[in-house]
Amino acid sequence: GQQLNQSPQSMFIQEGEDVSMNCTSSSIFNTWLWYKQDPGEGPVLLIALYKAGELTSNGRLTAQFGITRKDSFLNISASIPSDVGIYFCAGRSGNTGKLIFGQGTTLQVKP
Amino acid sequence: AAGVIQSPRHLIKEKRETATLKCYPIPRHDTVYWYQQGPGQDPQFLISFYEKMQSDKGSIPDRFSAQQFSDYHSELNMSSLELGDSALYFCATLGGGGYTFGSGTRLTVV
Numbered sequence: 001g002q003q004l005n006q007s008p009q010s011m012f013i014q015e016g017e018d019v020s021m022n023c024t025s026s027s028i029f030n031t032w033l034w035y036k037q038d039p040g041e042g043p044v045l046l047i048a049l050y051k052a053g054e055l056t057s058n059g060r061l062t063a064q065f066g067i068t069r070k071d072s073f074l075n076i077s078a079s080i081p082s083d084v085g086i087y088f089c090a091g092r093s094g095n096t097g098k099l100i101f102g103q104g105t106t107l108q109v110k111p
Numbered sequence: 112a113a114g115v116i117q118s119p120r121h122l123i124k125e126k127r128e129t130a131t132l133k134c135y136p137i138p139r140h141d142t143v144y145w146y147q148q149g150p151g152q153d154p155q156f157l158i159s160f161y162e163k164m165q166s167d168k169g170s171i172p173d174r175f176s177a178q179q180f181s182d183y184h185s186e187l188n189m190s191s192l193e194l195g196d197s198a199l200y201f202c203a204t205l206g207g208g209g210y211t212f213g214s215g216t217r218l219t220v221v
């Protein structure tokens with residue numbers, strides 16, 4: 001089945017540093033989404049991307065939908081302690097709208 | 112703003128018991144997706160409904176069933192529970208504003 005490869009698996013950074021994570025797939029997706037999930041909670045949408053090449057920002061977050069439609073990245077600039085959590089990419093393909101999730105990137109920020 | 116409501120938030124069941132999880136979508140969201148997320152795992156798609164009809168099916172065990180009702184809320188029924196069913200179950204609904212996820216139901220099978 002379809003799979004998303006998300007990397008890195010985990011990151012431990014200093015407050016104020018920039019962060020980058022990405023997802024790749026062997027399949028084409030027509031929508032890429034980036035979520036943040038806190039322990040025991042459902043994912044919260046950060047950024048949604050709907051067109052190949054699209055670059056979208058949400059505050060300190062920037063994400064891009066790859067031209068090939070098989071990849072996406074998320075950048076977080078000037079990280080702060082509340083950025084701590086698990087970040088998931090998700091791709092949508094087909095007509096039913098189900099999402100395929102990446103394996104997640106666990107981010108830890110040291111004050 | 113109204114969000115996706117899931118109930119209960121936490122549930123503890125014994126092996127072989129049954130459980131029913133509920134998902135109440137945002138008004139005018141007519142599509143519901145169910146996901147299962149094991150500890151330290153990424154969410155796995157179980158099943159989805161559009162306009163009260165099953166629209167897609169993923170890795171949902173035969174012991175599980177689900178339906179969507181006329182008010183668009185959905186219920187996930189789980190029978191003969193196993194220890195491996197312990198997970199966070201969350202639903203997502205889709206409407207004009209995109210996907211919105213509920214906070215999930217934490218099911219623990221003991």
